[in-house]
Amino acid sequence: MPVIGLIREGKIPADNRVALTPAQCRWLLKSTDFKILVQPSSTRCFSDNEYERSGAVLQEDLSNCDLLLGIKEVPVNMLLANKAYMFFSHTKKLQPYNQKLMQEMVKKKITLIDYECLEHEDGQRIIGFGFFAGIVGAHNGLMAYGERTGAYKLGRVYKQKDYLELIHTYFGLKLPPVKIAVTGSGRVAHGILEIMNIVDVQEVEPDEYINKTFSYPVYVHLKGADLYTHKEKRTYTRDDFHANAPQYECLFQPYTLHTDILMNGVYWDATIPRLFEADDIKADGFKIQTIADITDDAHGSIPVNLGDCTINDPVYGVDKVTLQRTAPYLKTSIDVMAVGNLPNELPRDASRFFGEQLIKHVLSDYIKGSSIIDKATILKEGKLTPGFEYLSDYANS
Numbered sequence: 001m002p003v004i005g006l007i008r009e010g011k012i013p014a015d016n017r018v019a020l021t022p023a024q025c026r027w028l029l030k031s032t033d034f035k036i037l038v039q040p041s042s043t044r045c046f047s048d049n050e051y052e053r054s055g056a057v058l059q060e061d062l063s064n065c066d067l068l069l070g071i072k073e074v075p076v077n078m079l080l081a082n083k084a085y086m087f088f089s090h091t092k093k094l095q096p097y098n099q100k101l102m103q104e105m106v107k108k109k110i111t112l113i114d115y116e117c118l119e120h121e122d123g124q125r126i127i128g129f130g131f132f133a134g135i136v137g138a139h140n141g142l143m144a145y146g147e148r149t150g151a152y153k154l155g156r157v158y159k160q161k162d163y164l165e166l167i168h169t170y171f172g173l174k175l176p177p178v179k180i181a182v183t184g185s186g187r188v189a190h191g192i193l194e195i196m197n198i199v200d201v202q203e204v205e206p207d208e209y210i211n212k213t214f215s216y217p218v219y220v221h222l223k224g225a226d227l228y229t230h231k232e233k234r235t236y237t238r239d240d241f242h243a244n245a246p247q248y249e250c251l252f253q254p255y256t257l258h259t260d261i262l263m264n265g266v267y268w269d270a271t272i273p274r275l276f277e278a279d280d281i282k283a284d285g286f287k288i289q290t291i292a293d294i295t296d297d298a299h300g301s302i303p304v305n306l307g308d309c310t311i312n313d314p315v316y317g318v319d320k321v322t323l324q325r326t327a328p329y330l331k332t333s334i335d336v337m338a339v340g341n342l343p344n345e346l347p348r349d350a351s352r353f354f355g356e357q358l359i360k361h362v363l364s365d366y367i368k369g370s371s372i373i374d375k376a377t378i379l380k381e382g383k384l385t386p387g388f389e390y391l392s393d394y395a396n397s
């Protein structure tokens, strides 16, 4: 009988999300032969009592578990030797701040399966929190625009118990005839689109968005081919773009002249062109007043993302002349919402969604064994697996 342990999140500040909800534990206990142990926690979004009522066993000692599930990096002093873990380790890009964690896992002969590395055959990620980042980020973007213009008022997501309660807060909301640009095609973008539809913003085509005036709120959804084109061939194919991003240019510039709110959900790395350049916001025609940068790479696809803010204080201004950070909602600035842990505003729903994917795509594979699990296994009993040997100096020096 395989024993799963849900660990207490140890990273500070403690994350309130969890890999399996009490209802999912109840289902697993009824429908499979898993046994589930749960380390007590006062910061998790579900209480210890809820887990106890699900039939899981609350227990500090997880040394009998076959597989330990967490969310964020496990502090080195909490790592149990010779165990198998799944969590977001943020080590595959040789992140310096997690080198000690990697080295300690090697020493403790740990097996590490990283959620971020779980991919379908075509390279699409299997599991993640992006959908609820999109939901919360889109809400926060609309909220910031309401604050700036005084046209309507939205409350804070984290004050609602769950997503259903959030949806109820939209009752009676009538947005002005804004134009909203939504970028990206992954989970984050899907979360943004969900909010667009719930608050009754109508989708329009790119050419209409640019050329027409509407008497109601509209959004345009800009995906790869709408955003990027090969500098010479003037074409876009996804695989070629992923392989040769520096050969592409960005087509977003015209949208900066017609957009009130930008909701950004693109994948970005330093080889990919930005949506616009920082100096563009100085131009008279630059219309964007609010940017919800859900992708949230500082100085990344949104060059005026000047760094992260927090769930408590999610918006800052960027002065249109000096490009320096200011208070939000000033006439002389545009507003940027840039928060790196948006799903934590809706932790119960984000955890439920994550757990569903985990049960559907990962847990049974873990027991049976599969190439998906193998490819996401960074360490096997403390040794780097073939796909991750490039981490050798990082893991062993």
Ligand SMILES: NC(=O)c1ccc[n+]([C@@H]2O[C@H](COP(=O)([O-])OP(=O)(O)OC[C@H]3O[C@@H](n4cnc5c(N)ncnc54)[C@H](O)[C@@H]3O)[C@@H](O)[C@H]2O)c1
Residues within 6 Å of the ligand: 124, 125, 128, 129, 130, 131, 133, 184, 185, 186, 187, 188, 189, 241, 242, 265, 266, 267, 268, 293, 294, 295, 296, 339, 340, 341, 342, 343
């Ligand atoms: N602010 C937050 O709290 C938060 C939370 C989750 C995700 N994010 C960020 O949002 C962004 C989008 O996340 P997501 O969950 O939608 O991702 P996803 O994995 O669901 O989708 C990513 C999209 O990017 C494309 N892509 C993947 N690799 C690429 C490459 N090398 N070059 C170009 N395109 C590529 C994929 O085809 C896919 O359409 C990421 O940068 C992620 O880190 C932020």
